[in-house]
Amino acid sequence: MGISPWQLLIVLVIIVLIFGTKRLRNIGSDLGSAVKGFKKSVGDDEQEQKQLDSSQQNKTNDSAEKKPEDK
Template sequence: MLGGISIWQLLIVLGIIILIFGTKKLRNVGGDLGGAVKGFKKAMNEDEKGNDKSTDDPQARVSHDDEGTTYDVKAERKAEEQDERK
């Protein structure tokens, strides 16, 4: 059973954990974990519903036809720094 761990060993470990952390803290951790799982499931369901509306997705309407119009901020900063040094 469970790789050689008996039920009594699991109960002893659980008792030690309760003594170290306390029941209130463990209850809070359990509630936080449950909330995180619910939020994850909700996000996954919304994502699946969102895949059906691919035409309404803002990223679906973006076109990358203007490849020559890039803006390099680092190059502009370097040019400004060189102008200030002169």
């Protein structure tokens, strides 16, 4: 009731015959570089968010220190 390994192998052979190994290699390379770029972008965004959070935390601490204490 599913796809057997033999069916997957036949589909793979047909794809290789239609596109050729060189074109499939190029597609794989392009896909890999796209995934790598996406991961880098996500990592950069997370790093930028951490910097913003830490700068906001520093501003909050500085403003709390500057307020005069009521006694």
